[in-house]
Amino acid sequence: MKKLILIASIAAAVLAGGCTNAPSENEGSGQEQQTSAPTTEPTASAQPGNEATPAPTAPQAGNGTTGEDGQAQTFATPKDAASAVITALKNKDIKALNAYVHPENGLRFSPYAHIDSESAVHFGPGKLPELNDDTVYTWGAYDGSGEPIKLTFGQYYDRFVYDHDYANPQETGWDTILGSGNTTPNMKEIYPDSYVVDYHFKGFDEKNEGMDWASLILVLQEHEGGWYVSAIAHSGWTI
Known part of the structure; x- marks a missing residue:
């Protein structure tokens, strides 16, 4: 037990x-x-940390407007360059225009389609004057009278650059001159490797039977993979 x-x-x-x-x-x-x-x-x-949405993305996109700070802006094609230049001309944005000027050749202005390389006014890269600058330049000679064209940059701009709304032309000549009058265009001789864009109006008043046509011609050249403007020529009916 x-x-x-x-x-x-x-x-x-x-x-x-x-x-x-x-x-x-x-x-x-x-x-x-x-x-x-x-x-x-x-x-x-x-x-949920913000690593998936990097903050620098938005600022980098904003910095793409290179022309605003006066530095040279690169365009992959002549058509892209021409579009930027004509927009700057329409807006009278000289700072942007300065950024589109050929980095080596600068920018030459011609009142007619036949460019006189000796008398045409030339500005170096980034050297365009302001539209209110009171310096008087001799831009060439008036067709017919032969009198010298003595104007400030702003006066010349209104008379021989953007005297019509060339950003909205009736026709556009891509590497083709649409109007030349009695003068012979010589852009390809002075700039043999160039691409020209002709913003053209066939006329503004029917009673003038086309004798009031007008063109603004951009001469573009390639430099280190980008396209820039080297000359701006005005064209219209001449005697």
Whole structure:
């Protein structure tokens, strides 16, 4: 009988020891979950971090308007360059126009389609005067009278550059001269590697039977992979 009591006591002690060890194992696994939780929280906070949307993107896009700071603007094609130049002329934006001028050849102005390289006024890269500059230049000679064309840059601009809305012409000649009157265009002789764009109006009043036609011709040249304007020539009916 004493043996049975002793065996029962030992069994009870073993069972009691097993019950006390169970909570200890559960507590250990709970601690592992708690320590692993902080490792996931930093990961979650890093994901919404602004690395996926870099802040420099918008400012870089804004800096694309290179012409605004007076530096040379590069265009991959002559048509792109011509479009930028004619827009600058329309807006009277001399700062932008300066950026489109050929970096080596500068910009020459001619009142007629036949460019006189000796008398035509030439400005170096980035050297265009302001429209309100009061310096008087001799731009060549008037057709017919032969009198010298003495005008300020602003006066010449209004008379021999943007005297019509050439940004919206009736016709556009891509590497083709559409009108020349009695003068012979010589752009390709002076600038043999050039591409010319002729913004042309066939006339403005029917009673003039086309004798009031007008053109603005851009002479574009390539330089180190980009296209720039080297000359701007006005053209119209001449005697």
